Amino acid sequence: xxxxxxxxxxxxxxxxxxxxxxxxxxxxxxxxxxxxxxxxxxxxxxxxxxxxxxxxxxxxxxxxxxxxx
Numbered sequence: 001x002x003x004x005x006x007x008x009x010x011x012x013x014x015x016x017x018x019x020x021x022x023x024x025x026x027x028x029x030x031x032x033x034x035x036x037x038x039x040x041x042x043x044x045x046x047x048x049x050x051x052x053x054x055x056x057x058x059x060x061x062x063x064x065x066x067x068x069x
Contacts, residue, residue, distance in 0.1 A: 018061055018065075020061070021057060021058075021061045024057050025054060025057055028049065028050065028053035028054055028057060029050070031049055031053070032046040032047075032049040032050045032053070033046070035049060
């Protein structure tokens with residue numbers, strides 16, 4: 001049972017190394033999608049959310065990673 005749990009944890013770790021980063025990326029994508037769907041003609045704003053939000057999250061994650069070490 002412990003072996004199976006370890007294997008599953010490693011498999012999940014391959015795809016999601018930083019859980020907060022993954023959750024926040026999904027949130028940024030959801031905000032951009034909601035903006036594009038709920039406000040017709042706001043495709044440029046949705047693209048702006050993605051272009052600013054995702055790199056900002058990545059920079060924040062890298063900053064947090066360097067602070068921990």
